[in-house]
Amino acid sequence: MWVYDLETLRFLEVNRSALTTYGYSREQFLQMRITDIRPAEELPRLRADLLAARPDRQRSGPWRHRTADGTAMDVVVTSHLVEWEGRPAALVVAEGMPRTVAASGQTSSSTPPAATGTAGLAPMAREVVARGITDRFPAVVMVVRCDHLDSCMAAIGVTGVYALREQLTQRIRRLLPAGSLMAAEGEDFWVVCPHVEDGRARRLAGQLVLEIPRPVDLPGVGEIVVSASVGVRIAGPGPKDADALLMEASVAMRVAAAQGGGRVVVFDPSVQRVAAARFVNEQALRQALRAGEFCVHYQPIVDLASGEVHGFEALLRWQRPGHGVVGPEYVIGAAEESGLIVPIGAWVLNRALADFRALQREAPNASVAVNLSPHQLRDRGLVGRLKAGCAKEQIDPRSICLELTETALVRVGADVSEYARLLALRDTGVSLAVDDFGTGYSALAYLKQLPIDIVKIDRSFVADVVGNSADMVLIDAVVRIAHALGLRVVGEGVETVDQALALHDLGVDLAQGYFFGRPVPLASVARVLKGGSRSRYLAQGA
Ligand code: C2E
Ligand code: CA
Ligand code: CA
Numbered sequence: 001m002w003v004y005d006l007e008t009l010r011f012l013e014v015n016r017s018a019l020t021t022y023g024y025s026r027e028q029f030l031q032m033r034i035t036d037i038r039p040a041e042e043l044p045r046l047r048a049d050l051l052a053a054r055p056d057r058q059r060s061g062p063w064r065h066r067t068a069d070g071t072a073m074d075v076v077v078t079s080h081l082v083e084w085e086g087r088p089a090a091l092v093v094a095e096g097m098p099r100t101v102a103a104s105g106q107t108s109s110s111t112p113p114a115a116t117g118t119a120g121l122a123p124m125a126r127e128v129v130a131r132g133i134t135d136r137f138p139a140v141v142m143v144v145r146c147d148h149l150d151s152c153m154a155a156i157g158v159t160g161v162y163a164l165r166e167q168l169t170q171r172i173r174r175l176l177p178a179g180s181l182m183a184a185e186g187e188d189f190w191v192v193c194p195h196v197e198d199g200r201a202r203r204l205a206g207q208l209v210l211e212i213p214r215p216v217d218l219p220g221v222g223e224i225v226v227s228a229s230v231g232v233r234i235a236g237p238g239p240k241d242a243d244a245l246l247m248e249a250s251v252a253m254r255v256a257a258a259q260g261g262g263r264v265v266v267f268d269p270s271v272q273r274v275a276a277a278r279f280v281n282e283q284a285l286r287q288a289l290r291a292g293e294f295c296v297h298y299q300p301i302v303d304l305a306s307g308e309v310h311g312f313e314a315l316l317r318w319q320r321p322g323h324g325v326v327g328p329e330y331v332i333g334a335a336e337e338s339g340l341i342v343p344i345g346a347w348v349l350n351r352a353l354a355d356f357r358a359l360q361r362e363a364p365n366a367s368v369a370v371n372l373s374p375h376q377l378r379d380r381g382l383v384g385r386l387k388a389g390c391a392k393e394q395i396d397p398r399s400i401c402l403e404l405t406e407t408a409l410v411r412v413g414a415d416v417s418e419y420a421r422l423l424a425l426r427d428t429g430v431s432l433a434v435d436d437f438g439t440g441y442s443a444l445a446y447l448k449q450l451p452i453d454i455v456k457i458d459r460s461f462v463a464d465v466v467g468n469s470a471d472m473v474l475i476d477a478v479v480r481i482a483h484a485l486g487l488r489v490v491g492e493g494v495e496t497v498d499q500a501l502a503l504h505d506l507g508v509d510l511a512q513g514y515f516f517g518r519p520v521p522l523a524s525v526a527r528v529l530k531g532g533s534r535s536r537y538l539a540q541g542a
Contacts, residue, residue, distance in 0.1 A: 002029075006081070006088040007157030009033040009050075013084070018094070023068030031417075035378075039066045040339020041282065047150065048186045050158050051165075065094065088159055129192050129242040131181060136194030137237040140201035143249045144172065144189040144208060146226045147261030150336075151374065151411040156221045163218045164226070171214075175207055188253075190246070198234055205230045205264040213262070229256035232266040251275045258333050282338035284320075285331065289344060293319050296351045297519035298359065300529065301369065301490060301512045304504040307538040309529065311367035311401065312359050313512065314352040315519045316344070332373065341373040346385060353389045355522050356399070362525050369401040369433065374408035374418075383424045390428070397429035401454065405435045410446055426451040433490070437478065447485055455482045459493020459513070465506075466498045472506065479507040500537050 002014040014029045022029070022037060038046055042064050049061075065073045075094040082091045129141055146152065146168070153161050169184050172191065176182065180193040193204065208230050215223040231253025233245050252267040255275055265271060288294060298312040318326040335341040352368050360366055376382055390397045402425065404412070412418045426432060433454035434447070438461050447455070457475060464471045475491070482489045491503040494513030503511055515537070517528040 001091070001093050003082065003084050003089050003091050004034050005084070006090055007159050009035060009158070012087075012089055021067070021073075022065070028068075037065045037067075039064055039072055040342060040375075043339055044337050047153065050153075051149075051161060051186050063094075126242055126246060127183070129190070129246055131192075136179075137235060138197050138201075139192060139194045139235045140196045140204070141233045141235060141245045141249045142191040142193075142201075142205055142208070143231045143246070143253045144191065144212070144228050145187050145253055145257065146212070146228050147257060148226070148407055149187055151407050152224070152226060154411045154415060156218065156224060160218055160221050163221075164216055164224070167216050167218070168212060168226075171211060171216075172208060175204065175211060177204075188250075190249075201232060201234050202264070202266060205232045205266070209262060209264055227262035229253050229261045230264045231256060232264060234266065248272070258329065281334065282340060285335055285338065285340050285344065288318055288320065289340070289347065293321070294344065294347060295319060295521065296348055296355070297521055298355070298368075298525055299512060299519035300363070300517040300525075301510050302516045302534060302537075304491075304500065304508060304511050307534045307541075309363035309366050309534075310510050311369055312363075312525070313369040313403070313519070314348055314355075314371070316348050316371075317519075336373055336375055339375065341375045342379050345371075345373055345376045346379075346382075349386065350389055353393045353395060353400075356393055356395050358522055359525065362529055365399075367399045367401055367431075369403055371435065372402045372404050372408075374404070374411060377404075377408070377412060377418045377421050380421075383421065383428060386425065386430065387428055398431070400430045401433050402430055403433040403435040403456065406437055406439065409434055409450055409452070412450070423451060436492075438474070447481065447487065452487060454488050454490060454510075456490040456492050456512075457508070462491045462493045462499055462503065462513070463495075465491075465502045466496070472502070475503070475506050475508065483507065497533075497537055497540055501541055504541060 002018055003012045004010060005012055010033050011030050014026065019026055019029060024032070035043060035046065046063075061077060063075055063077050065075050067073055077092055077094045079090045079092045082089050146164075149161070152164070156164070165184055169182070169189065172189055173182060176191060177193055177196065179195065180191060182192075183190045193201070196204065209228060212228040213225050215225050217223050231249045231251065233249040233252065235245055248267040252265040252271050255271055256263045256265040259265070295317050296314045297317050298314060300309045301311045301313060302308070303310045316328045316331060318328075318331055320326045331344075332341065335344050349370050352370050356368055359368060386397070386400075389395075390400065412422050422432070431453035432451060433456055434452055435456050436458045437455050438458045455478065457478060461471045461475055465475060479489050488509045489507070490510040490512060491499075491508045492512050494500050494503065494511045494515045496515055499513070500511055500515055516533050517531065520528050
């Protein structure tokens with residue numbers, strides 16, 4: 001038995017039997033969160049469950065837990081919402097169960113959601129769709145999901161997410177035409193609007209995408225901003241299967257989210273094809289990792305003042321048999337959802353360390369940058385593996401840079417143990433970069449608070465830097481603030497010499513982009529560097 005805090009998910013109290021069963025000391029237990037006793041593959045389900053829990057409900061169900069030595073254990077969990085020293089909390093009773101019962105009783109979290117059907121997934125939504133579409137065609141079925149809900153939940157807690165959901169429900173409802181039906185279920189908002197034709201459905205979805213990111217004021221939290229992905233299925237006349245409509249709206253929503261979120265995707269057969277080809281499931285990723293189908297491409301980062309190669313960014317690629325080279329946009333999301341990002345990320349780091357010497361032969365003193373997913377920061381073994389990897393390859397950790405996105409970093413700032421891990425990483429000597437700067441929360445305060453060395457300005461700002469004075473002003477401001485704090489600035493996505501020159505004029509230190517070199521396999525790095533863009537740049541700059 002234990003009690004955990006509904007907001008922070010930390011254990012508040014635990015009984016002796018749990019200590020012996022899970023293999024932790026009381027002190028250790030009380031330092032952990034409920035996510036720490038789950039295998040990685042249970043985390044998406046846990047997150048959905050926490051969001052789905054009505055605050056007044058008693059709940060029970062089968063789960064898989066993990067003990068201190070990593071052994072998986074199937075349990076039936078019953079939880080009651082309680083107040084613990086004035087805080088909202090849950091009292092949990094976990095009972096072990098025989099393996100065979102667990103196997104049949106548990107919904108598999110490894111099945112891709114698009115293929116699980118909607119029966120167990122969204123009973124209220126099914127009801128709404130079934131009621132909404134009977135003979136009131138044309139109708140539109142929409143599903144709305146907030147982007148980056150993980151980091152949002154870590155930042156504002158589960159009760160914060162409840163409050164956010166309440167407010168978004170009202171906001172969405174106000175936009176809907178009379179006669180519409182809506183269900184908020186788990187992470188999603190389901191909407192059915194009868195008698196709405198194609199054009200109006202698209203406009204409505206567009207409005208949702210624009211309205212949801214207006215700031216929401218949450219009691220005790222303050223203003224927060226979230227974007228959302230909207231999947232749309234327009235249903236013409238003729239018999240319709242509610243489940244199929246829900247599923248197709250959901251597939252469209254996932255395509256929208258995989259394309260970066262904050263957008264609408266309307267379901268059509270091409271969306272289905274994209275989804276089928278690109279939604280990679282956990283099994284496929286596991287298999288790819290085992291079969292050695294992943295590889296790393298390297299892209300040069302160039303010093304704008306000297307034109308010399310400052311370093312290389314390691315970017316994951318998947319040589320998927322029968323599919324060609326699959327980019328990380330289709331891998332990282334699925335890997336994060338399944339928790340496989342931890343072993344895949346560790347693999348990328350090791351690969352980059354192993355390639356380090358060869359890269360330095362192409363560009364002496366070059367550093368190597370590796371992307372780090374926020375999940376990896378929760379991995380207790382990260383710092384140790386990094387140190388061991390550097391020692392094995394005889395690399396000075398100061399030549400390694402780890403890139404974290406702005407959203408991930410803001411979240412880390414709010415979590416004591418992740419923050420401690422970030423400091424420990426930095427203590428090894430590696431440098432840290434904020435990736436995609438300008439696309440996340442864009443709060444500048446954390447630049448000062450977190451141990452960061454480099455700011456990478458997102459390519460969306462760089463794209464218009466020639467001619468668009470608004471972006472120039474922004475980059476100028478970022479450069480000034482970064483330099484005042486002693487940070488270096490990288491401009492990403494530089495595709496033309498004019499962009500490179502403009503960035504240099506604005507004081508940007510380093511640049512990366514197709515102009516200087518595309519990401520290529522290790523064997524092609526030398527060829528890319530001889531390509532001549534750098535000398536053309538230098539000739540024009542002089
Ligand atoms: P990122 O970290 O912002 O990486 C830069 C992305 O911009 C790369 O896309 C790169 O190919 C692309 N790019 C570089 N120069 C240009 C340019 O001039 N124009 C344009 N349009 N694009 C350019 P890529 O390789 O598809 O990677 C996408 C994202 O996937 C990365 O964005 C990074 O967030 C993530 N990622 C890649 N590898 C890993 C990895 O090993 N681990 C983790 N956690 N994430 C990774
Ligand atoms: Ca990056
Ligand atoms: Ca980036």
